Amino acid sequence: MAxxxxxxxxxxxxxxxxxxxxxxxxxxxxxxxxxxPSGCGKTTTLRAIAGLESIDSGDILIDGxxxxxxxxxxxxxxxxxxxxxxxxxxTVYENIAFPLRATGQSKAEVDKAVRTxxxxxxxxHLLKLRPSALxxxxxxxxxxxxxxxxxxxxxxxDEPIGSLDAKLREGMRVELKRLxxxxxSTSIYVTHDQVEAMSLADRIVIMHDGIxxxxxxxxxxxxxxxxxxxxxxxxxxxxxxxxAKVTENAGETxxxxxxxxxxxxxxxxxxxxxxxxESISLGVRPEGVLLSHDQQPGYRxxxxxxxxxxGPFDIVxxxxxxxxxxxxxxxxxxxxxxxxxxxxIDPAQAHFFDQKSGTSLGIRLT
Amino acid sequence: MAxxxxxxxxFGRLVAILAIIAVTLxxxxxxxxxxxxxxxxxxxxxxxxxxxxxxxxxxxxxxLFTKRVQLKQPPTPEVYAAAPWWEKAIYxxxxxxxxxxxxxxxxxxxxRFLNSLIVSVVSTILAVGMGTITxxxxxxxxxxxxxxxxxxxxxxxxxxxxxxxIPMFLMYRSFDLxxxxxxxxxxxxAFNLSFSVWLMKGxxxxxxxxxxxxxxxxxxxxxxxxxxxxxxxAATGIAATAVFCFITAxxxxxxxxxxxxxxxxxAPPFIPSQIGSGLPEWTVIAAGTVLFLLPVAIFTFLxxxxxxxxxxxxxxxx
Numbered sequence: 001m002a003x004x005x006x007x008x009x010x011x012x013x014x015x016x017x018x019x020x021x022x023x024x025x026x027x028x029x030x031x032x033x034x035x036x037p038s039g040c041g042k043t044t045t046l047r048a049i050a051g052l053e054s055i056d057s058g059d060i061l062i063d064g065x066x067x068x069x070x071x072x073x074x075x076x077x078x079x080x081x082x083x084x085x086x087x088x089x090x091t092v093y094e095n096i097a098f099p100l101r102a103t104g105q106s107k108a109e110v111d112k113a114v115r116t117x118x119x120x121x122x123x124x125h126l127l128k129l130r131p132s133a134l135x136x137x138x139x140x141x142x143x144x145x146x147x148x149x150x151x152x153x154x155x156x157x158d159e160p161i162g163s164l165d166a167k168l169r170e171g172m173r174v175e176l177k178r179l180x181x182x183x184x185s186t187s188i189y190v191t192h193d194q195v196e197a198m199s200l201a202d203r204i205v206i207m208h209d210g211i212x213x214x215x216x217x218x219x220x221x222x223x224x225x226x227x228x229x230x231x232x233x234x235x236x237x238x239x240x241x242x243x244a245k246v247t248e249n250a251g252e253t254x255x256x257x258x259x260x261x262x263x264x265x266x267x268x269x270x271x272x273x274x275x276x277x278e279s280i281s282l283g284v285r286p287e288g289v290l291l292s293h294d295q296q297p298g299y300r301x302x303x304x305x306x307x308x309x310x311g312p313f314d315i316v317x318x319x320x321x322x323x324x325x326x327x328x329x330x331x332x333x334x335x336x337x338x339x340x341x342x343x344x345i346d347p348a349q350a351h352f353f354d355q356k357s358g359t360s361l362g363i364r365l366t
Numbered sequence: 367m368a369x370x371x372x373x374x375x376x377f378g379r380l381v382a383i384l385a386i387i388a389v390t391l392x393x394x395x396x397x398x399x400x401x402x403x404x405x406x407x408x409x410x411x412x413x414x415x416x417x418x419x420x421x422x423x424x425x426x427x428x429x430l431f432t433k434r435v436q437l438k439q440p441p442t443p444e445v446y447a448a449a450p451w452w453e454k455a456i457y458x459x460x461x462x463x464x465x466x467x468x469x470x471x472x473x474x475x476x477x478r479f480l481n482s483l484i485v486s487v488v489s490t491i492l493a494v495g496m497g498t499i500t501x502x503x504x505x506x507x508x509x510x511x512x513x514x515x516x517x518x519x520x521x522x523x524x525x526x527x528x529x530x531x532i533p534m535f536l537m538y539r540s541f542d543l544x545x546x547x548x549x550x551x552x553x554x555x556a557f558n559l560s561f562s563v564w565l566m567k568g569x570x571x572x573x574x575x576x577x578x579x580x581x582x583x584x585x586x587x588x589x590x591x592x593x594x595x596x597x598x599x600a601a602t603g604i605a606a607t608a609v610f611c612f613i614t615a616x617x618x619x620x621x622x623x624x625x626x627x628x629x630x631x632x633a634p635p636f637i638p639s640q641i642g643s644g645l646p647e648w649t650v651i652a653a654g655t656v657l658f659l660l661p662v663a664i665f666t667f668l669x670x671x672x673x674x675x676x677x678x679x680x681x682x683x684x
Contacts, residue, residue, distance in 0.1 A: 052579050072582040079583040085576035089598040102585035150584070 002063040002153035002186055003028045004049060009058035011044060011210075018044045020210045022058070026154075029184040033197040036207035037233070042190045045207070046156050049188065050079045062153055073102070078147035082159040084139045086131035092142050093118075093127040099150040117149045121179070137168045144179065154186040162191065173199055194234055198222070206230050228358035231283045231351060237315050240289065240325050243355065244282035246272055255282060255345065258321030262345045263298040264365070271363045272352070279355040286315055288349030289327035291334070292342045299342035304334045318343060397659070403652035408459065411649045425455040426649035430657070432456070433464040433471040475654060478636040483661065484547055485632055486615040489554035493611045494604060496555070497562025498570075502596060504563070505570040506578075516567070519560045527557065528620050535624055545626045553621055558611040565610070569603025570596065605672035609665060616662055633658050 004026040011019040018041045026032045034042040047053040049060055051072030060068045067075050078099070086095050093114060100110045118124045121141045131139055140160060147155055161172045177200055180187055191197055197204050198218040206213040206221060206229075214226040225231035231239050245256040246269060253269050254261040272280065292299050302325070306317035309331065316334045318325045320343070327343065334341065347365035354361060403411050405422035437460050441449070446457055456463050464471040504512060534553070535544070543549035573596060581591035597604070623635040637654040638646075666673065 050583050052582065071587070072579070073585045073587060075583075076585075077583060079580065081576045081580060083574065083576060085574065085580040087577060087580075087595060087599075089601075098581070099584035102590070146580075146584070156583075 003061075004154055004186060004188065005059075005061040005064075006045070006049070007059040007061065009045070009048065009060065010056045011041075011048060011053070012056055013044075018210045019048070019055070022212055024205060024212065024215065026186060026188060028186055031180050031187045031189065031200060031202045032205060033201035033203075034188065034190045034205045034207060035194060035197040035233075036192065036213075038192055040207040041210040042192075042205075042207050043158055046079075046158055046188060046190045049154075050077050050156050051075050052079070076150075076153045078150060078152040078155050080140075080143050080147050080155070080157040080160045082162050084131070084143040086134075086139055086142055086146070088131055090130075091127065092123065092129050092131065092134070095131065095142055096127075096145045096149050099146060103150070113149050117145045120148075120182070121145050121175075136164050137172060140164065140172060141175075144176075148179070148183065148185070152185070154188065157187065157189045159191050160189070161196070162193070169196075176200060194236065198234075204234075206233060208233075224360070224364075225283070225351065226360050228281065228283070228353050231353070231360075235285055237286055237326055237328075239283050239285045239351075241281050241283045241353075242323055242325070244280060246280070255350075257282065257325070258323040260300045260302075260321045262300055262343075264345075264350075265347050268347075268363065268365060272361070275354075275361045275363070277352075277354045277361055280361065281353045281355045281358075282345075283351035283353060284325075284345055284349055286326040286328035288346045289318070289325050290344045290346055291316070291318075291327050291329055292344070295342050296344075299344045302341050302343040304339045304341060305337050307334055307337060400652050400655050400659075403649055404656045406649055406652075408647065408649055411652070423455065424452075425459065426647075426653035427657075428452045428455060429459075429647065429650045430475050430653045431473055433473050434461040435464060436460065437462050474636065475633075478631055478633045479657070481547065481626075481630055482616060482632040482634070482658075485550045485554060485630070486612055486661075488547075489551045489558065489615045490608055490612045492551065492555040493558035493562045494566075494608045497559055497607065498566045498597075498600065498604060500559075500563045501566035501570050502592060504567050506575060516564070519563050522556070522560045531620065531624055534621070538625055543625075545628060545630050547630045549625055550622065550630060550632065553625070554615040554618060557618075558614055561614075562607050562611060565607045566600070566603055569600050569607075573599045602672045605669040609669055609673055612665055613662055 006022050006024045009019055009022040010017075022045060024032075034045060036042045044053055048055050048068075051067070051070060051074075055068055058068070059066050062075060062077070086092075087098065090098065096114045096117060097110050100113055105113075114127070115124070118127060121144060123138060123141050123145060126134060126138055126142070131142065134142065143160070147157075157176075161169045161176070164172060173196060176189075180200075189196075189200060201218055203215060203217055204221050205215050208229050214221055214230045216224070216226075221230055221234050225234060225239075228241060232241060242257055246264070247254045247256050247261060248269060249261075251266075253264045253266045255264045255268075256262075290299075291302075295301075300320070302318040302320050304316050305319050308315040308317075312331065314329050314331055314333060316327050316329055318327055318341070325343070350365060352361045352363045353359065404426050405424065406417070406420055407423055407425070410417045410420045434456060437457070440446075441457055441462065446454065449457065453463055503509065504516060509515065538544045538549055543552070577595045577599065578588070578591040581595050582588065586594065617634065618632075619634040622632045626632065626635070633654070637651055637658065
């Protein structure tokens with residue numbers, strides 16, 4: 001098992017700059033997820049680490065040793081492909097044994113290793129079959145078995161469960177987490193699915209346009225997004241982001257959204273002045289928009305115009321003086337569209353961003 | 367509604383089967399004709415109108431494999447009685463088989479047949495082998511001017527080969543390649559190579575590159591990945607390409623006629639030219655042709671599963 005480090009990595013595909021100034025350290029035994037929309041460079045980064053893609057400049061280090069000029073076969077890394085890439089002409093047993101055959105181990109050693117790994121992932125009964133006879137989930141298990149059998153320095157996974165159906169995906173997610181806990185292999189996992197990322201990762205690396213946006217634990221990126229992109233990429237339903245103005249009226253600090261003015265703690269003004277941002281965007285997750293049927297201090301009148309029931313909660317679109325804010329409520333809290341309600345923005349869940357650059361101003365209220 | 371459509375379907379099936387039978391008959395009739403001629407007595411073969419029912423005999427095949435001369439006088443009854451059945455059949459036709467001591471002198475046919483086998487097999491292996499490697503390169507690596515190079519390769523097939531027969535013959539003569547196996551092998555390999563590259567590129571393009579990448583990260587070199595992963599995956603395409611190349615080389619007539627005359631002559635120019643003194647012996651020619659058809663038939667039959675998948679492979683884009 002090993003530490004993986006990227007230093008100032010650059011990569012172009014023709015005129016497209018796919019990886020820009022990538023710096024990242026993945027600690028030994030850590031499970032890191034590269035998360036981002038398609039085309040953000042996450043898969044290219046993973047392939048570059050594996051040696052399937054060359055880089056233009058920078059260093060890739062495994063256990064402190066630069067490997068960017070080594071062949072994929074010399075990096076001692078395993079890769080799980082999205083479409084499994086099981087060799088169709090070989091049985092499951094031979095597929096798993098394939099990486100070991102390259103090392104020239106004895107038959108008995110190979111057999112023992114294959115059976116151990118097959119036992120660990122529960123596919124002993126499939127060993128004699130060919131990949132075409134397997135279900136999607138089993139193919140993925142075999143692919144992971146083939147990756148683990150050699151006990152590689154690191155395990156790289158490119159959307160490994162992306163092509164499974166939703167239910168199976170949930171099961172495999174749990175299984176991957178269990179396997180990681182058991183094996184403790186340094187893992188880098190690429191996905192565009194934030195749920196996968198949040199549930200699996202020790203740390204999430206969010207990428208966009210080839211640029212690393214934020215690295216942090218799942219709760220860090222959720223609770224303290226570094227910029228608007230991360231704020232809106234993480235979390236479902238999406239965070240409300242709206243233009244807002246901070247006002248001061250008779251000693252009361254407020255946040256003006258469209259025509260409505262929401263009360264905020266007094267220290268906000270000072271913090272904003274310190275940051276010197278000209279115009280700000282407010283970000284607030286639906287659970288940070290608090291609703292009430294009755295008028296209360298600090299609550300402003302709003303109108304519900306769309307209700308999406310999710311089961312354990314409802315998502316309600318509110319009309320705030322022409323602007324839409326989404327709120328998360330108890331199931332059935334808002335009975336019908338058109339209902340008049342009162343809303344407040346929870347200062348502790350409010351995020352403030354520089355409207356121009358999109359970066360977080362780092363303001364945390366209580 | 368369902369009943370009507372199923373009746374329509376049954377009718378459509380019937381029409382399809384009848385059409386298939388009709389087409390098959392059209393294609394098989396020349397083969398039936400040549401095969402039946404190979405077993406006809408000499409006078410029956412040329413009778414007009416053609417005879418459909420006759421007593422089949424294998425004399426044409428005996429003639430095909432032996433050297434014979436006209437009998438000046440009939441053999442003595444003892445000699446005739448001592449002769450095996452196939453020699454008697456030759457005596458009956460007014461000829462005798464040439465012998466050295468007691469050994470029958472073989473005709474040139476087995477030798478020409480062997481020449482055909484050598485030239486076709488070797489040129490097929492070369493064309494398919496080089497074609498596969500070239501196609502792999504084109505398919506997997508970024509190559510400058512790839513489209514132009516591929517077009518250039520294809521352009522070697524854009525003129526009828528006979529057009530270059532004379533210059534080729536002169537070149538071959540100055541290189542001492544006329545009437546050599548090597549000469550024909552080079553020629554047929556060159557014929558088939560462009561075809562092989564294009565066909566194999568189509569097949570290899572269809573093999574997901576993830577298979578090799580998986581092998582690469584699993585600790586194999588690209589060469590090993592090529593042999594262990596790409597070749598088995600491309601088996602269908604290789605089989606289809608090999609059949610087409612083999613058929614082309616096996617049936618080639620014009621260059622074989624021009625470039626060879628004795629040592630390296632293949633069967634196609636030999637069969638019509640060498641058999642029979644005086645009038646052409648149609649039955650013997652037919653016998654030579656029937657045997658000549660067999661290797662291709664066997665080769666195709668052995669690879670039929672690959673071939674069926676092969677010719678339709680890549681027809682449907684995912």
